[in-house]
Every structure is written in C-alpha cells, then in structure tokens.
Amino acid sequence: MSRAVLAHKLGFRTSPNPEVSWNLRNWPEGFVQGEENRLFIACEGRWIGYFRLAPYALFNRADTAAPYTLLFDTRSWTRIEPVPVQQFRGFTYDVPSTSQHRSHTHITDVDPQESSHQ
Numbered sequence: 001m002s003r004a005v006l007a008h009k010l011g012f013r014t015s016p017n018p019e020v021s022w023n024l025r026n027w028p029e030g031f032v033q034g035e036e037n038r039l040f041i042a043c044e045g046r047w048i049g050y051f052r053l054a055p056y057a058l059f060n061r062a063d064t065a066a067p068y069t070l071l072f073d074t075r076s077w078t079r080i081e082p083v084p085v086q087q088f089r090g091f092t093y094d095v096p097s098t099s100q101h102r103s104h105t106h107i108t109d110v111d112p113q114e115s116s117h118q
Helices: 003-014
Strands: 019-024 038-043 046-059 068-073 078-085
Touching: 003 019, 003 038
Parallel strands: none
Antiparallel strands: 019 068, 038 046, 046 068, 046 078
16 A cells, blocks of 8 residues: 555544445455454555444445445554565465564554655
C-alpha cells in the first residue's frame, strides 16, 4: 500500500463513520471465523502495521472486477516494528506474527511517513 493510500485510510479515524473498505477480486480462504482477523499493511518493502477486520464482509455480484469487500475500523490501526517483505501484488498470508512483536502498540495518532523505513 502506498503512503498516500494509507494516509487516506487513516484520515477516516476522526470521521463520523471510521469504517472503510478494501476490495478484492477473490475471497481470501485463510480467515478464521470467530477469531480476530487482520489486514496487514506493507509500505516501501516493510510490513508496518495492521487493521483489525470487521467480522463481516460484503459481496457485490454485479462488480466483476472486485466483488468482495473487507471492512475495517480505521481506529484499530496498530503499528508494528517494520519487518522486511519482498514485493508482492495482491493478497498474501505470509505476514508477521503479532506474537513476535513484544510491544505492538495501538496507535491513534500515527503519520504514515513515520511508519515507513527511512
């Protein structure tokens, strides 16, 4: 995700409706029902944080390009220590374990510029 897209998503944290969406062409098969699923964000070659996903999603049969929509509350943004990642396109389950980060902190005031590797 680019810094600009992340900044745009994080800009909704103070809006009356802080829930935003992420559209997908294919439904991700690895989500676990009843558990907290996360949308990890990579920026400039590093995993930098995640959003907690809503326990529900949307499906739009008329949208042939991206019929699946994941929803997340932008106030759930949690920054992690940057972890290198090879560039990929689309969706992956090869994400950092939140247990490997001893101190991942819920951030309510984060600048995407600060979250990137310098």
